[in-house]
Structure formats: C-alpha cells, structure tokens
Amino acid sequence: MILDSENLSLYDLYRLLSGTVLPRPIAFVSTVSPDGVFNLAPFSFYTILCSKPAMLGISIARRDGQKKDTVRNIELTGDFVVNVVTEELTERMNITAADYPLGIDEFQEAKLTPLESDMVKSPRLAESPVNMECRLDRVLEFGRVPTSSFVIGEVVRFHIKDEFYQNGRIDFKKMRPIGRLAGDSYCRISDLFDMKRPGE
C-alpha cells in the first residue's frame, strides 16, 4: 500500500500519523489566563528536545481555526507546567479533554487540585507524581494556514514526589504513566522488558 501525502486530507494524515507514531507520552499541561482562570489539558504530540537546558516541545493543534486556551495562556503568560498522567489519573484526565468554553477551569470539572508553582505563574497539579515548571522559549507555527503551534519550553524546576525518586532517577515502574495510542486507545507500560545496548 503506497499513499502520497499530497492526495490525503488533514484528517487522513492525522489518522495515519497517530497510528504509526506510538506509543506517545502525554503532557498534561496546566496554565493560567491573564485574568486568573486555570486551564488543564492533555497533549500527546510531545517530545524532549534537549537535556541542558532541559527543553520540551508540545505540538497543539488549533480547534476550528482558533488557538486553544492552552496556547493562548502560554503566549500571554510566558509559562506552563507539564504534569505526568498516571493510571490513577486516567479518568480525570479524560474529563479535562472535553471541549470546554473559555473561562471553564478543568481542575474544578475533573476534581483535581491546583497548587501554586514556585518559578512560574501557571499552577501545577497536586495529584501528579512529577510536575515540570516551564518557561516559554518560543512557539513555531506549522501548517500551510497555521494549524498547529509547537510550543517549546525550558524546564526550570522539577517537583517529584519522594516515593518516585531514587538516586537521581524516576521510578517509572512505580509511577505507572499511561501512553497514548490511536483512536480511543491508551496503553499501560506494564508489559516491559530490558535490553542493554551492545558494548554496554
């Protein structure tokens, strides 16, 4: 089967890409609007860009041609927090993924707890085992008419619950993050295996 991108619609391409590039980590992003309304939403087009400085990138698609609240807040305040989604948080994360009108606080909708951050204005998520306070570095727009904002931020401070931290490492087996697949599917990371690189 050969498919050329130029003959495919945005939705066709979205289905192919999201079914091929997986499993994906989930950035559960908390922000605040200039008038103080909190926002929380999950995104899975998300990657590490660089270790020092610690840079993350998250691509956030527009909705009906408009930037989502997350992107607007980040551009207005210059910061955001990335929280980890664990198995335990799955259903509450899903509640935040609905299309709420501007001005609705997804923390309240999902009965989740915002905590004040130390170095940024955006709140962090109390229920999450790791919070990364990020300062906006830049936003790159993708798409012919822009359809996606690639938000690049620098992690300035990590909050890690003690039980998930061990000798400089995250105990991810205990943390039990979930991964995003395509369609309505997600995966747990329970079916894991180890493999050393040759020569190590």
Add this chain to the structure above:
Amino acid sequence: MILDSENLSLYDLYRLLSGTVLPRPIAFVSTVSPDGVFNLAPFSFYTILCSKPAMLGISIARRDGQKKDTVRNIELTGDFVVNVVTEELTERMNITAADYPLGIDEFQEAKLTPLESDMVKSPRLAESPVNMECRLDRVLEFGRVPTSSFVIGEVVRFHIKDEFYQNGRIDFKKMRPIGRLAGDSYCRISDLFDMKRPGE
C-alpha cells in the same frame, strides 16, 4: 523533592527527562551518505508536529560533540526515512544502536534489508510494516553549545504493508510497535484500554 535545572548536569537532566517523558515512540531512521553508505539508527525524542503537511520532528544528540552520521547524512542529502520498530525487530534494532565508526552500514551489521525509496535518496527498511519517506524541512539546534539537532521533515510518501492497513487506519494492535522507557527498558503496547472523550 524539588530539583532546579540550573543545579543539574546534562546527564542528571537527561535521566530525569527520559524517566518522566514516557513511553516514547521510536523513529528508526534510515539515511544514505553522499558516497552511498547506508545508515540506520533508532531515536526516541520524536514527535508528530503537524498533520497537513505531515511533519515529524526528531531530536538527535551529538556524540562527543560531533553530529551523528544520521544528522550529517540528512543535512547533506536533504532527506530521510522513518521506519517503525515492531517487537519482532527489537533485537536487530538494538544492534544498530551501537556506536559504529563512519562508513559502517548498520543494515548489514543487523542483517536488515534496505529497499530503494521512491521520492527520496535514503533507503527504507524492508522488514518494517510502515516506512515514511521524508524531505528535510529544517534543522534547529538546541543547547548552549549546541548538543542536539532537532530534525524536522515532511512525510511525502507512506509505505504500509497491506496486512497492517484497514480503511485509512493503521492496525497498530497487529503491528505491535515497541515504546522506549528510561535506562535499558522498553515496553510493548499489549496492556491497552479504550476510553472515549466526553461528548463523543
């Protein structure tokens, strides 16, 4: 536990980020040098950027301060292919992850089969269920002294083995891709579940 990035080394930050941002998809990237030597290597700092045009981004760290062959080839030829790593390909992928000197063809080392691509110079991997032929869009450098190249490419053609394609979707359950965790760990996507977004 609170950790500030400015007090952490590149290696400390690498361990925290790779233990927090997971599970990660794996881009198994095939390229060719200007003198015709093939290269194949896996990278997991990898994301979808945009659906139309279909854009992917892969962050590739330098080794001993030097760009890896993958990045050099991509900059010289202007293209690359991203292949999917399945459970079946795991051990052979691992062989390609060793530090080979320039001029070594990882396809040969791992007994994998390069096929000619249609629209790019880089080869594609016969054993992979999906190959995405990509044209280089741009490379962004990250790090104070640059330490990572974020390679952005546009998927121009998809090759999908018929058994993994169904009505515009990839049958990812059948494809069985593996995900990258931290340290020496990987995961299968066998432990999956479905969850509809509210209102859908």
